Amino acid sequence: MADTKKIIIVSTDFGTEQAEIVQPADKLRALGHDVIVATPTGEDVQTLEGDRDPASVVPTDVRLSEAVGPFDVVVLPGGTLNSDAARMDEEVRNLVKQQADEGRAVAAICHAPWVLIESGVADGKTMTGYDSVRTDLRNAGATVVDESAKVCTANGWTLITSRNPRDLDDFIRAIDGL
Template sequence: MMHGKTIAFLVAPEGVEEAELTEPWKSVKQAGGAPRLISTDSGRVQAFNHLDKAGTFAVDATVQEVSAADFAGLMLPGGVANPDFLRMNDKAVRFIRDFFDAGKPVAAICHAPWTLIEADVVRGRMVTSWPSLRTDLRNAGAEWVDREVVVCTAGPNMLVTSRRPDDLKAFDQAMIDAFSA
């Protein structure tokens, strides 16, 4: 169990896949953890269900206000626009890299590994993702595999990756195990 561990959920102001935010969030809470929604801007973030607008969620803090030291782990939800925006934001990329530098567990699903490429933390790691990222991840030095969840310990931290919303059950369990270790 996570017993009060605080987990950062990093999302862009718009474009996060709602299920990839809300399902892992519920899993962290059910395991006794404290999820916090971190974004590049304050206010609310707009989630999507594929290409359709879904719910909005209140931001707890911005990447300018927090550091990796404030958290036990990092969760990166997907959605196509979400990681594409985050990888263009230097503070968000630095925030992600800092979790790796600190040896803290990171979980990323669907398109979220795009941000891991930008943070230059996938070289020599086994990962999975939405299939369209396969070439990008391989070009960044990762070993890409097509599995519902991959837990990689070949590096400074535990990295949990998954392909899509259909894999959330397996992803959530592996993520909770990593954050509980």
């Protein structure tokens, strides 16, 4: 394990792909990192499987506006509904933009790179994401690759991206290895 990190997993309270929030939270905590889950509303996260089927409810540790940073890593789980709502949330966008501006890491999986686009931080980065998000990433100025976990340090900050839940082991390993 690399040095202990202060990590915030930022989600909306509905539509997050279950594995993409549960596995990073559980595994990064087990690796000794300080991990909190935050939502803009402070409500717990109703997850889904495959964007359709209700899955577990993930407890939220704190309302996003009450989260005390700075954070070594901001993790953005996917899920189409979650990512679409998160990219429209000014508080989420501001956190991502601030994290990048201050040279700290962001990790986004699946549809979550939409948040990077809306936050204005995708341009000049090399990244991956879910198949249907890749054209959006290119249009935002990113170079898109098809890799299980892409680490990009361009523009003075580290970005980790992955494609889907099958990539979670590599995604988590990249976060741990920062």
